[in-house]
Amino acid sequence: MGQLNLYELAKRAKKEEIAREQILELFQPKIKKTLLQTAPHHREDVEQELSIKLLNVITMYDLDSAVGFWEFHEMTQKRKKDAKRVVE
Amino acid sequence: MDKWDPECRDKVEQFKHSNKDFLSNPLIKEFLADEEHYELFTEAVCSPCDEVQERINEKFKEFYFRIRFISYVSSTLYFHGINLDKKIRKHDQRFPLQLDQPINNESETTLKELIEYKENDSIDSGDVLDFISDPVLYKAIKSLTNNQQDILSLAYVKGLKDVEIAALLKKTQQAVSKSRKKALNTLKSILLKSDEEKEL
Numbered sequence: 001m002g003q004l005n006l007y008e009l010a011k012r013a014k015k016e017e018i019a020r021e022q023i024l025e026l027f028q029p030k031i032k033k034t035l036l037q038t039a040p041h042h043r044e045d046v047e048q049e050l051s052i053k054l055l056n057v058i059t060m061y062d063l064d065s066a067v068g069f070w071e072f073h074e075m076t077q078k079r080k081k082d083a084k085r086v087v088e
Numbered sequence: 089m090d091k092w093d094p095e096c097r098d099k100v101e102q103f104k105h106s107n108k109d110f111l112s113n114p115l116i117k118e119f120l121a122d123e124e125h126y127e128l129f130t131e132a133v134c135s136p137c138d139e140v141q142e143r144i145n146e147k148f149k150e151f152y153f154r155i156r157f158i159s160y161v162s163s164t165l166y167f168h169g170i171n172l173d174k175k176i177r178k179h180d181q182r183f184p185l186q187l188d189q190p191i192n193n194e195s196e197t198t199l200k201e202l203i204e205y206k207e208n209d210s211i212d213s214g215d216v217l218d219f220i221s222d223p224v225l226y227k228a229i230k231s232l233t234n235n236q237q238d239i240l241s242l243a244y245v246k247g248l249k250d251v252e253i254a255a256l257l258k259k260t261q262q263a264v265s266k267s268r269k270k271a272l273n274t275l276k277s278i279l280l281k282s283d284e285e286k287e288l
Contacts, residue, residue: 006150006153006154006157007150030165031165034169037173038172045176046172050168053165054165057160065156066149067149068144068145068149072152
């Protein structure tokens, strides 16, 4: 796909600091963009806070919450059934 | 897609037909738009082999995770940024660095007008010696008896009357009056003497 496998990276980031740094690097543009709303003299503080938040997200995020293809298929089927039942 | 036999193609068509809703799901659409994924999908529909199923599951997990994680992180950062900003603004408003700015939009009073002025040069002490800055006078008072010093303190620092001092020290008013006058006379003579010495 040519793009970085974020799933693998996030998995590794739970233990490896290098992977964490890589994710942090990946989201730098987003952080920089968010900083535009803050007053210039507070930007450095906010940048730090946001980086801390991102590191928290990386360690807290539940990787198992991503489902496989067929699980997703089942989920949509079930949702459809449920929706039908509600209508009936 | 010629590499798939007709039987397989039929199966795929059948799957597509019976799972229209599923395939029109934007996530699945996006997932299958990738050629590699689509091949894997066809393979998975045709052969119920575990290994292939596992592979498509894994691929989808990666794909799905990527989307979810990125959107989660983006919104978290966005809202956290806004919250931090709010906090900073609140803090700046409560502890302003500028004193001559109007408190709010309507009034013209500024913060500096509201600052209380406290007179802080009164000495919180009952001892007469603490109020003396002249070294000669200080030495003179020091040379008085303790009793005389106490009376001077009560009379001139606290501003009490002789009667009140007498009651406090359990003495007669006459005795207090006498020691006070004697103390003052002693001080006077000492000061006069020192003046004479200066003149000489």
